[in-house]
Structures are given as structure tokens and as C-alpha cells.
Amino acid sequence: xxxRAGQPAVVRPKRGTIAFFRxxxxxxxxxxxxxxxxxxxxxxxxxxxxxxxLETAITATGPRLAPPSLEYPLGxxxxxxxxxxxxxxxxxxxxxxxxxxxxxxxxxxxxxxITSGYVGGRFDAITMRIADFFLVIPTFVLAIILTAxxxxxxxxxxxxxxxxxxxxxxxxxxxxxxxxSATARIIRSQTLSLRELAFVDRSRVxxxxxxxxxxxxxxxxxxxxxxxxxxxxxxxxxxxxxTLAFVGLGDPFQxxxxxxxxxxxxxxxxxxxxxxxFVPAGTCIVLVVFAFTLLGGALDDVLNPxxxxxx
Amino acid sequence: MGIRYLLRRVAAALLTIGLIVILNxxxxxxxxxxxxRILLGRMPGVTAQVLEATRERWGLDEPLFPDQxxxxxxxxxxxxxxxxxxxxxxxxxEVLGQRIGPTLLLFGLGELIAIILGLxxxxxxAWRRGGIVxxxxxxxxxxxxxxxxxxxxxxxxxxxATGLGWFPTFGMTTAGATYDGPLEYLADLxxxxxxxxxxxxxxxxxQYAILMRSSVIETLTEDYVTTxxxxxxxxxxxxxxxxxxxxxxxxxxxxxxNLGYVVAGAITVEVVFNWPGLGTLxxxxxxxxDYPVLQGVFLLLTVAVVFANxxxxxxxxxxxxxxxx
Numbered sequence: 176x177x178x179r180a181g182q183p184a185v186v187r188p189k190r191g192t193i194a195f196f197r198x199x200x201x202x203x204x205x206x207x208x209x210x211x212x213x214x215x216x217x218x219x220x221x222x223x224x225x226x227x228x229l230e231t232a233i234t235a236t237g238p239r240l241a242p243p244s245l246e247y248p249l250g251x252x253x254x255x256x257x258x259x260x261x262x263x264x265x266x267x268x269x270x271x272x273x274x275x276x277x278x279x280x281x282x283x284x285x286x287x288x289i290t291s292g293y294v295g296g297r298f299d300a301i302t303m304r305i306a307d308f309f310l311v312i313p314t315f316v317l318a319i320i321l322t323a324x325x326x327x328x329x330x331x332x333x334x335x336x337x338x339x340x341x342x343x344x345x346x347x348x349x350x351x352x353x354x355x356s357a358t359a360r361i362i363r364s365q366t367l368s369l370r371e372l373a374f375v376d377r378s379r380v381x382x383x384x385x386x387x388x389x390x391x392x393x394x395x396x397x398x399x400x401x402x403x404x405x406x407x408x409x410x411x412x413x414x415x416x417x418t419l420a421f422v423g424l425g426d427p428f429q430x431x432x433x434x435x436x437x438x439x440x441x442x443x444x445x446x447x448x449x450x451x452x453f454v455p456a457g458t459c460i461v462l463v464v465f466a467f468t469l470l471g472g473a474l475d476d477v478l479n480p481x482x483x484x485x486x
Numbered sequence: 487m488g489i490r491y492l493l494r495r496v497a498a499a500l501l502t503i504g505l506i507v508i509l510n511x512x513x514x515x516x517x518x519x520x521x522x523r524i525l526l527g528r529m530p531g532v533t534a535q536v537l538e539a540t541r542e543r544w545g546l547d548e549p550l551f552p553d554q555x556x557x558x559x560x561x562x563x564x565x566x567x568x569x570x571x572x573x574x575x576x577x578x579x580e581v582l583g584q585r586i587g588p589t590l591l592l593f594g595l596g597e598l599i600a601i602i603l604g605l606x607x608x609x610x611x612a613w614r615r616g617g618i619v620x621x622x623x624x625x626x627x628x629x630x631x632x633x634x635x636x637x638x639x640x641x642x643x644x645x646x647a648t649g650l651g652w653f654p655t656f657g658m659t660t661a662g663a664t665y666d667g668p669l670e671y672l673a674d675l676x677x678x679x680x681x682x683x684x685x686x687x688x689x690x691x692x693q694y695a696i697l698m699r700s701s702v703i704e705t706l707t708e709d710y711v712t713t714x715x716x717x718x719x720x721x722x723x724x725x726x727x728x729x730x731x732x733x734x735x736x737x738x739x740x741x742x743x744n745l746g747y748v749v750a751g752a753i754t755v756e757v758v759f760n761w762p763g764l765g766t767l768x769x770x771x772x773x774x775x776d777y778p779v780l781q782g783v784f785l786l787l788t789v790a791v792v793f794a795n796x797x798x799x800x801x802x803x804x805x806x807x808x809x810x811x
Contacts, residue, residue, distance in 0.1 A: 308505055313746040313787045319772055320780050417634050418754055422769045445643040446655045457637045464632035
């Protein structure tokens with residue numbers, strides 16, 4: 176898109192979602208990413224359609240820790256549950272937690288990034304110092320401690336929010352709290368350059384409030400950046416959830432892929448040669464994170480061509 | 487190097503560590519009930535008098551701020567991190583001290599291998615951009631980047647320890663083994679170290695290659711590289727003497743910044759192989775809700791990462807005068 180003098184040097188998304196989508200899947204990385212994620216989205220929406228309801232220790236009928244057979248295509252776990260059943264149902268848990276954690280992360284990051292960049296001054300200085308702090312420290316260990324403490328304070332029960340157990344909601348917020356800083360930094364730097372543009376000045380001169388300017392002028396112009404960033408945040412959130420579940424912070428009643436890996440390790444599956452226990456869930460994690468990473472790069476290219484060479 | 491640059495960096499590092507100490511204090515006090523209840527509450531026959539006496543002895547009846555906070559700060563600075571709940575009241579520093587060696591060995595070596603291989607692979611991919619090494623290396627790097635470290639470990643364990651039987655499956659040495667000499671001990675240690683080490687190195691190498699690749703590609707478009715080429719220098723000389731040194735700096739900084747993120751995730755590798763380091767300690771402490779040990783690990787890792795960053799900053803400042811301004 177040619178940029179004329181006097182026109183804000185901002186690339187707006189093409190009107191028309193179809194045109195945009197065409198452009199995305201015309202690239203090989205975009206196509207592969209969209210294809211993989213479509214499959215997992217379908218599995219996440221209706222897991223019971225493919226493998227029936229989630230098997231529990233009570234409803235399990237199979238032999239214990241049996242290798243794949245005709246009846247159990249991916250074998251069984253130590254309780255006799257079908258690994259295929261568990262893995263497909265875990266898709267929903269992993270994807271939903273990843274999605275919610277991404278929403279929380281991007282919300283915090285975008286609000287702090289825009290405000291910090293636009294308002295500037297002391298607020299900006301303090302926010303960015305805190306962001307740097309979170310960028311440097313080993314946030315994963317902080318996430319472990321926070322999850323443990325918040326769960327102890329709230330009490331572990333079988334309470335659910337929106338059909339998700341409270342223990343997993345805690346994970347959503349802990350991921351949000353510990354991973355917003357990169358998003359905030361990126362959005363702040365874009366806001367800083369937007370703030371100097373003529374149309375923002377004009378709005379300020381005719382009496383637009385800061386709140387109005389941030390919402391109606393800055394936000395629409397950082398949306399592309401937010402979308403491209405969200406996809407990468409999603410990948411990170413799934414990895415973090417997996418790792419938290421692996422160290423024992425998952426919920427056995429709503430198993431995610433990470434929870435399955437934790438169970439497999441506890442039973443000693445790699446040492447017993449029970450590859451079918453953890454290879455399916457592991458493959459799903461790698462595929463989904465890989466797809467999000469590919470899609471993130473493709474989106475970045477399509478939405479923000481000008482940002483490509485900058486770092 | 488400018489003394490002001492040095493002071494500013496050191497101050498920033500100290501501020502981060504200070505914030506962690508404050509965070510630890512706040513988190514500890516945010517726990518359900520109060521600290522003495524966690525320690526004594528589960529024991530039978532604890533009367534109100536005993537509880538009161540304990541509170542007084544530990545200074546928990548004093549106001550949180552400034553009295554308790556100052557006392558906490560004082561003991562932390564002196565290296566007193568409290569006592570482990572799970573290890574029957576042994577000092578946290580002693581528990582940490584036992585586990586730090588294996589972790590340093592595993593991650594020191596792992597990081598070193600990953601940095602050398604990753605930077606070499608990244609530089610070569612960027613130089614021969616679009617070539618077969620670039621194509622395959624980039625794909626492999628992306629897949630490795632998408633794989634949780636511990637999952638890689640489980641796969642290697644399955645294939646090379648359980649399947650092929652080339653390496654032992656867990657621990658740092660063979661349990662109950664006696665050695666005839668130091669060489670035999672080293673051989674045993676090495677065979678136990680091999681798989682976790684490969685896991686750490688493979689897990690990290692992908693992202694380092696990606697970082698280095700984009701850094702070199704960016705450098706290759708700079709004017710001085712064009713100038714060097716125009717002067718008729720050979721292509722490998724341009725790469726080695728003009729592009730690489732400049733591409734290396736930002737990469738090394740990024741590696742240092744990512745350290746906190748990477749190390750904390752990579753400690754899960756230890757869990758897979760039962761490597762007796764800080765990673766397994768973290769998971770043990772977590773399942774026992776041994777908060778003092780968890781916070782000790784957090785503080786220790788943060789201090790390590792902050793110092794690594796500080797050193798990277800100072801080296802960068804020394805090598806590249808532009809950042810000192």
C-alpha cells in the first residue's frame with residue numbers, strides 16, 4: 176500500500192475478511208497453520224462426537240496399560256482408560272485454557288501498553304519497569320508458587336466456573352499475570368509512534384479526551400499488532416499450561432495434554448516402553464504450538480508488512 | 487567503560503533482586519492462615535498458649551511493616567532463607583546447596599553446547615539463505631522450539647534408554663555402586679549425564695539458531711557489508727569479519743534475556759531423568775507445599791539470571807560503545 180505524505184503511515188486491515196483469509200492461506204505457512212488448527216478446533220468443540228464421553232476410573236473398561244489394539248487404537252492407561260478417548264478430550268481442555276489465558280494476557284498487555292504509551296510520564300516509567308522485571312525473572316517458577324498459593328487460599332473444591340474447574344481457572348489467571356509484559360512492550364512502542372501522528376493531534380486539538388483518543392484512534396491502529404501477537408501468546412500459553420500440568424498442577428478430573436504427560440511420567444511409561452501413553456498427547460502439543468508459530472509468522476507478514484524488517 | 491553506565495546497570499540488577507525479595511515476603515504472608523499455623527497447625531495437641539508463644543518467639547506478633555519486614559530483609563541478606571517444612575526443619579540454604587551442583591553441571595554444559603551449535607547453525611543458515619541447510623534447519627528449529635523440554639526427554643528416554651538400552655534410565659550415578667578409581671566414576675556419571683544433556687542442548691538449540699539467523703540476515707543488509715562486498719572481499723571474509731561480529735552482539739543479549747524463561751522451563755528435564763538438581767527439588771517441594779524451599783529456588787534462580795543479564799549487559803556495553811550513551 177503506497178503511503179502518501181500527510182497520510183498516517185499505518186496499514187489498516189483490508190476490509191473484507193474473505194480477502195484477508197485468501198491472502199493468509201495463499202502462503203504455505205499460513206495454510207499449514209490454519210489446516211492443523213482447524214482439525215484441533217473441531218476436536219475441541221465436539222470431542223464426544225468422535226470418542227464418546229470422557230472415560231473415568233469408574234467407567235474404564237479396558238485392560239491396564241495395554242498396547243494399541245483394534246478395540247483400543249492408542250492403547251490404555253494404568254486405569255484401563257482408552258488413551259484415544261483421553262487425548263481427544265484433553266484437546267478441549269488444553270485449547271480452552273490456552274484461549275482464556277491468551278485473552279487475559281492480551282487484555283492486560285494491550286490496556287497497559289496503550290495507556291503507558293499514550294499517557295507516558297511516571298505511569299509509563301513504572302509500568303515498563305514492572306514489565307522488564309517480568310521479562311527477566313524466571314516467571315515459570317513464580318507461576319508455580321502463585322498457582323499453589325492461590326489454590327490454597329481459595330481452597331480446592333469441585334467448584335466450576337463456566338464448566339471449567341476452579342483449579343484450572345487459577346492457571347488461566349496465573350499465566351495472564353506472568354506473561355503480559357512482552358505484549359505490553361510491543362503495543363507500547365507502536366502507540367508511541369502513533370501518538371505523534373497528525374490525526375491523533377487533530378483529535379486532541381478538537382477536544383477529544385485521552386480515553387476517547389486511546390479507544391477510537393490508537394486501538395484500531397494497534398489491532399493488527401494485537402492479533403498477530405495473540406497467536407504467538409496462544410502458543411506460549413499452551414506450552415506454559417502443559418509444563419504447569421506436568422509438574423503436578425493439572426487437574427486429573429479435567430485432564431489436559433500436560434496432565435496426561437504427567438500421569439504417564441508418574442506411572443513410568445517411558446521406562447516401561449509404554450510409548451502409546453504419551454506419544455499421542457505429545458504429538459498434539461507439538462503440532463498445535465508449531466501451527467500457532469507458523470500462523471503467527473504468516474499473520475505478521477500479512478497484517479504488518481512494514482514491521483517486518485524492524486525488530 | 488563509562489562509570490555511569492556501569493552504575494545504572496548494577497542498580498537495575500539490584501532493584502530486580504530487591505523486588506523479588508519483597509515479592510517473596512508478600513507471598514509468604516498471603517498464604518492461608520498464617521505461617522505458624524502452617525508449621526504447627528497440623529500437629530495434634532497444639533494449644534492456644536503454644537501458638538501464642540511461637541508467634542512471640544518468631545516475631546509474628548509484631549506489625550508486618552516495618553518490624554517483620556526489616557527482620558525478614560535482614561535475615562535474607564545474611565543468607566538465612568528459613569527452614570524447609572519437608573526436610574524436617576533443615577535450613578533452606580543447606581537444601582539448595584545440595585542440589586545446585588547437578589543443575590549447574592547439566593545446564594552449564596547444555597547451554598554451552600546449545601549456544602555454540604545454535605549460533606553456528608543460525609549463521610550458516612542465514613549465509614546460505616534458502617539453501618538446504620537453511621530449509622531443513624529452520625523447519626527443525628521450529629519443531630524443536632514447539633516441543634516442551636520434558637517431552638523431548640521422555641522421547642529420548644524411551645528410545646535410547648528403554649528401547650536400545652544404551653544409557654541408564656534415571657539418576658546421576660548407579661545406586662550403590664563402588665568405584666575403583668575416579669575414571670570409573672566419571673564414566674558412570676557421563677553415561678547418566680548423556681541423555682539429559684542432549685535433551686537440554688536440543689531443546690535450546692532451536693531458538694538460538696532462529697535468533698542468530700534473523701540477526702545475521704539483518705546484518706547482511708547493512709551498508710558496511712555492502713561496502714565490504716564492493717571492496718571485492720571474498721564472501722566468507724565478509725561474513726566472518728564484518729557481519730558475524732555485529733550479529734553476535736544482539737544475539738548474545740537476547741540469549742541472556744531469555745535465560746530466565748528458558749532455565750525455568752528446562753528444569754523439568756531433570757524430573758524426567760530423576761536428575762537430583764533444583765528442578766526435581768522444585769517439583770518435590772511443590773507436592774509437599776514446602777513454600778520456603780520453593781521461594782528459595784525462586785530467589786536463587788532470579789539472582790542467577792539477573793547476574794547473567796548484568797554480565798551480558800556489561801560485556802555488550804564494553805564491546806559496543808553505542809549502547810553506553
